[in-house]
Every structure is written in C-alpha cells, then in structure tokens.
Amino acid sequence: DGGITQSPKYLFRKEGQNVTLSCEQNLNHDAMYWYRQDPGQGLRLIYYSQIVNDFQKGDIAEGYSVSREKKESFPLTVTSAQKNPTAFYLCASSLIQRAADGYTFGSGTRLTVV
Amino acid sequence: RKEVEQDPGPFNVPEGATVAFNCTYSNSASQSFFWYRQDCRKEPKLLMSVYSSGNEDGRFTAQLNRASQYISLLIRDSKLSDSATYLCVVNPKASGSARQLTFGSGTQLTVLP
Numbered sequence: 001d002g003g004i005t006q007s008p009k010y011l012f013r014k015e016g017q018n019v020t021l022s023c024e025q026n027l028n029h030d031a032m033y034w035y036r037q038d039p040g041q042g043l044r045l046i047y048y049s050q051i052v053n054d055f056q057k058g059d060i061a062e063g064y065s066v067s068r069e070k071k072e073s074f075p076l077t078v079t080s081a082q083k084n085p086t087a088f089y090l091c092a093s094s095l096i097q098r099a100a101d102g103y104t105f106g107s108g109t110r111l112t113v114v
Numbered sequence: 115r116k117e118v119e120q121d122p123g124p125f126n127v128p129e130g131a132t133v134a135f136n137c138t139y140s141n142s143a144s145q146s147f148f149w150y151r152q153d154c155r156k157e158p159k160l161l162m163s164v165y166s167s168g169n170e171d172g173r174f175t176a177q178l179n180r181a182s183q184y185i186s187l188l189i190r191d192s193k194l195s196d197s198a199t200y201l202c203v204v205n206p207k208a209s210g211s212a213r214q215l216t217f218g219s220g221t222q223l224t225v226l227p
Contacts, residue, residue, distance in 0.1 A: 035217075042201070042220065088155075090157055101160075102163065103160070105157035
C-alpha cells in the first residue's frame with residue numbers, strides 16, 4: 001500500500017545536539033512538506049519542496065534544514081539553533097496538479113528535548 | 115488576524131446530536147478548502163474537500179460561503195467515534211504550484227454516551 005512513513009515515532013534530543021527526522025513516500029507525489037504542531041495549536045509550515053534538489057522555507061524555518069535528493073525522501077534536521085524543538089513533527093505530500101486531493105500525512109515524530 | 119480562525123471548543127454533545135463547526139479565512143483569493151480530522155496524538159486525515167456548491171458525505175455536510183469567507187461543517191447523528199479535533203484548512207493557491215495549506219487551530223469535539 002502507498003503511503004508516507006516517518007521515523008522514528010519518538011525521538012529524544014539532548015541540548016546542543018542535531019537530530020534528523022526521516023520521511024519517505026511511495027505515492028509518487030511531487031511535493032513534500034514539513035509541519036510542526038505544538039499542543040493546542042495549528043500546524044505551522046517549516047519547509048516544503050516541489051521537486052528534487054529544490055526546497056523553500058516556510059513560516060518557521062529558523063533552526064531547521066532539509067534536503068530533497070530523491071523524490072521519495074525529504075528528511076528534516078533539527079539543529080542546535082532551534083531553541084524550542086519539543087513538538088510533534090508531521091511530514092506530508094501532495095500531487096501538485098490535484099488541488100482537491102489535499103495532503104497525505106505521515107504518522108508523525110514526537111521530539112522531546114531532555 | 116489569523117489566516118484561518120476556528121472556535122477551539124470544546125464541543126461536548128450527546129450521541130445522536132447534530133453539531134456544526136464554523137471557520138473563517140482572511141485571504142479572499144483562497145482556492146481550495148478542506149476539513150481534516152485529527153485524533154489525539156495522531157496525524158491529520160482528510161475528512162472532506164469543500165466545494166462552492168456545498169457537498170455531503172454521509173452524515174457530514176460541508177458548506178462554503180466565498181462572499182463571507184466562511185466555511186462550515188455539519189455532523190448529523192453524532193457517534194462516539196466522531197470524537198476528535200476538526201481542522202479547517204485553506205489553500206490560497208491554484209493547482210500548478212506546491213500548495214501551502216494553512217491550517218486552523220482546530221475545534222475539539224467530544225461525543226458523550
């Protein structure tokens with residue numbers, strides 16, 4: 001079955017450490033996205049990518065980095081510059097030409113700073 | 115003003131009740147509209163797209179009022195399994211570009227036995 005796989009499900013980060021969240025899709029979707037969700041709040045866009053080797057900053061890109069070396073993969077690195085990284089991170093994908101389809105989300109990674 | 119605003123609730127309703135959620139959006143050029151459902155500690159899942167003429171899917175009815183920049187979701191005959199947070203989602207862009215959906219903060223619904 002097609003879908004988006006995020007790993008790990010839970011991640012603990014020490015102060016000053018970089019961590020990378022994985023996102024892989026086999027839906028043949030063009031675009032991929034990273035969102036952050038804090039308790040009781042809506043989703044906020046971190047980065048998005050329309051095609052391989054190209055990506056754009058979202059609303060809250062500071063302290064994060066991404067790469068898009070393959071169509072299927074869009075990993076997110078949370079760097080030590082991100083001062084408040086504890087949150088629920090969601091990866092999504094979409095077909096650019098199918099506006100009515102919305103996004104498909106992965107099951108998320110819950111990141112906690114220890 | 116937030117781009118997408120929803121009443122956060124919580125809405126606590128008995129089984130079988132009809133409940134309505136409202137949402138307003140600020141960008142009059144917005145192109146596509148959706149309702150997503152998010153269960154506790156899970157990812158959002160698409161419930162339904164919202165079309166200008168209004169659309170229905172079983173017990174769920176979505177309406178769009180472009181003039182008032184207002185979207186609604188009506189749930190009839192509520193079930194316990196409808197308990198979740200409902201996210202109003204707006205896309206300001208047309209097809210042909212990576213869509214940057216804007217999410218409301220969600221309205222929490224609890225259906226009580």
